[in-house]
Amino acid sequence: MSCCAPALDARSGSQDLLADAARAQRLTEWLHAVRQDNEGIGRLVLSVPEMHCGACIAALEGGLSSLEGIHTVRANLTLRRLIVTFDNDEPDILDTIERAVQRLGYDASPVDLGDLDAERDRQEARKLLIALAVAGFATANIMLLSVSVWSGAADSTQHLFHFISLLIAVPAVAFSGRPFFMSALTAVRAGRVNMDVPIALALILSLGMSIARTIVGEGHIYFDAAVMLTFFLLIGRYLDQRMRERARSAVISLTRMAPKGARLVSENGQAEWVPADELRPGHIVRLTTGERLAVDAVVLSGEGTVDRSLVTGEAEPVAAAPGTRLEAGVLALSTPFDLRVEKAANESFLSEIATMMEAAEQGRGETASLTDRLAGLYAPVVHALAALTFVGWMLWSTDIWMSLDTAVAVLIVTCPCALGLAVPVVHVIAAARLFESGILMRNGDALERLAEADHVVFDKTGTLTTGRPRVVECALATTRERYAASELAQHSSHPAALAVADYLPDPATPSAEAIREEPAAGIEARFDGRLARLGRADWVAEIADRPADAAALRSGLAFAFEGDPLRPIELAESLRPQAVRTVEAIGDRGLPVELLSGDGPRAVSAIAERLGIADRRAECRPADKLARLDALRENGAHVLMVGDGLNDAPSLAGAHVSFAPGSACDVGRLAADFVFTRQDLGAVDNALTLAHQARRLVRQNLTLAICYNVLAVPLAMAGLVTPLIAALLMSGSSILVVGNALRLSSGERGSASHQGLNDAANPTAQQGFAG
């Protein structure tokens, strides 16, 4: 067995290397997410999606809190988060935490990658909630007083009640109304008018009028209207705030993936680490195994495999030899390389992607949401109506108090209570429904954009397929061959070899000798002195009995003993569950479906045919994908992009609306509007259905809110609105809108999530061994 040992080592070594490199990168990410306070206590917030129940809480808290250096562990089941505080001076503390969480069987990732927006957002939401509580308290109490006034309290009692209302209303509005006053002030200063300007004006005018009237002791008092207005508007504002999960900039974390420097080889052969921005074209750098390349470079010496998954999105290791061009972000797997720098770091592939994403995100930012567009119309109309009322009544009655009273009434009844609630309530309920079916939504606008989508673009690997090949046909005849092939396969970490190892039975007794892995070809060994190979068909054919036909040579994987016939093994990519059904369902909606992939034409056609997608493009680079999306947009299409890898990130950011699976790379997840955490692709169709329902409800709600105004404004302008009528109109319309939105939560729930297994069992596309 001793002769096997080096090969075994080499194999486990290369696997460890992959795992170690990935781990090291993950830990750097964690390091960025740690917040440290003054006393050296680090705080880390982890997202643990698999946390489901009390047992999970107990396991995680119990398992972690016993570790050395950990101060507190607190699980939050609502947010599926784990908050750990620890002694930051403790060596390898992050490593310990990471291992402990893994050992407990959970997958954790840091919630934020080093930016402070999340904390600020949470503070903001909490402030709004307190303002809401104050407004609610004031509304309830003033309403009690107002109801007694309306039902007949008179003289000194009425005066007393008004006075108490004043004492409650003024501080309450001053405190709770701040968000509107601030926003209105900012807008006016900038010479703009937003939704908050009429709100602030109505609040100030109605309060001022009512104070004057209370002191004089006659006329309409609008304290109740003012606080109720604040209360309803704050509800809308609070829901909106909760929806607006910070739009983390995907670009920042992308630049973190590139190493900060490289080992520069000087003329005397010494390697010295220099920062990436000091590297110039023509410099020679050395890349050790497990290290990522910081710049685009050409291999000078060294022959082995590299991981280009950052660039292409394909997980298979790729061979690199002198003359091969490697992009920044490529990971060396098997051997060290010496490379000549081609481009400076700021012109590298990774920075190109970052620039593309930035441009794409900005391009999308121009689409204004429905409410914003409405607000632009609303404020001027309201102000004009109020002014018109004032002038009209002045001319008619020449009573300044009377005219002012009516104008204020107009401002109050037109205040966009129902309008402010119409959209956020629907979005919040939709987000909850999506969350139930395993879809996370980045913001409410995304739902509006999703409903507009009229063209769907899929990426292939990792999106339509799971990215893991399976054996579908195997021509191995004898047990001896099966055992040999299985043993060979176990000595490689190549995805194809893993598929073979999974498919074949384990050999009873290992008997391979002189095992050797040939990069990008396969693996060979001697069994009882007889050479056997498992790998790319043409490479295996070199030792086989007679050359098989050309088709067999071109396609995929084969096994052979020296002098025996070639035994082809057919591999197929497995489709993601529900892929067929989802593509069909999207087609049934009348949306054109398209496939853009970085893979070769053969693999792409095979998958496309299986799914019935006519429109497909193979060998797309990130820029090609983005260019295709731009072309579609020029034609007026609203593109829904579904993709995962880094190579999809610019298109995810640039598409009208985008989806990424939970398994996608970080940048992909951040760039997408929706992330589906379950395996099956049906999420896309479910979300589309829900988006259309939500859009219908939003439109109904806006119509209701506008109808209310059409009804109320003429009454107010005619001077017929008393405080009682104003209160009834306002609360009535708000309740109507909220009630209508609640219909969304009682719709049929994600019904078709268990039918996906059939799709997974029917893969067809062949996959070659060659990377």
Add this chain to the structure above:
Amino acid sequence: MNVILLLLPIALMLGFAGLVAFVWSLRSGQFDDLDGAAWRVLDDDTQDRE
């Protein structure tokens, strides 16, 4: 009508007490994890949590 002079402050104080209680519970994080709290009730709290 004098009873109103007594009842009004009482009503307002009660309301105000509710408001203060809410703000306090919000600040001390009692609304942070509503689902988790439901489970924690069932948990034997043997270990010492800070």
